[in-house]
Amino acid sequence: MTVQAIKELLNARVLNGEDALQNEVFTACGSDMMSDVLAHVNDQTVLISGLCNPQVLRTAEMMDIVCVIMVRDKQPDPGMIQMAKDRNICLLATALPMFTSCGLLYKAGLRGGARIGE
C-alpha cells in the first residue's frame, strides 16, 4: 500500500512529505507508547499514534519508519513539523480516532508489523 492510499483512506492532511506519497508501506503499528514501538516494530512500517510530541518523530527516525500518522485531530506544532522536514519523515494528520484508523487500514489490506515475543 502506498502512503497516498493511506492518506485517501483516512482523509488525512499532509503536514510533511508530499514527495513521499508514492512510498510503499508494508506494515503498520498503532501505539501511543514509544517504548513498545522501539521494542517490536519492523521495517517499512507506518506508525499511527495519538501521541503528539517530538519523541514520536525521534522514535520514527531511529526505527526508519516510513510515515507517521497523527490521529484524533492532533495538531503538531511548527517545531515538530520542522523536525519531520529535517529528518525527511512523512507526517500525516487525520481527525479519525486510533481504532477507526487502524480498522480502515486493516480492511484495506495493511497488516500489523509488530514482532512480539522474539
Added chain:
Amino acid sequence: MSLKYHVTPTDFTRAGEASSDVKNKLKKLGVSPDIVRKVAIAMYEGEINMVIHANGGDINVDITPDAIVMQLKDVGPGIVDIDKAMQAGYSTAPDDVRSLGFGAGMGLPNMKKNSDTMDIKTVLGQGTTVTMTVNMPE
C-alpha cells in the same frame, strides 16, 4: 573514531539528539543498515533512561572496524534491582513519563536485545554505567 555527548537532564524534547547524531555518522561511514538500526535503538533507549531516571549524564561511543561500543554513564540514583529492571514490563518511571510515551518497562530489555553484549555497573546513590557493544559483521 571516538564520539562524546552530554545528555541534558530533564530536557525531554532534546532526548535522542546524541543517538540521532551517532546514527547519521554511522550511515555516512557506510555501516550496514541492520547494525545502524541496532545501535540507534539501543543508544536511544539508554539516552531516554538517562533523562527519565538519572539527571542526564555522559555518553562515549567508540567506533572501530570490529565493533561499536557505547558507554552511558550517569550519576543518578542507581538501579535498586537489576534483575527486575531487566524484566519486560517492569518500570519505576513516574506516571508523567508514561504520558510522554515511555516507561513501559521495555528499555533495558530492548537495549540488551539490540546489543551483542551489555554490562551494567550500578551503585545506589552514586550512579550507573551501561556499556553496550554491537559487533560489526565479519
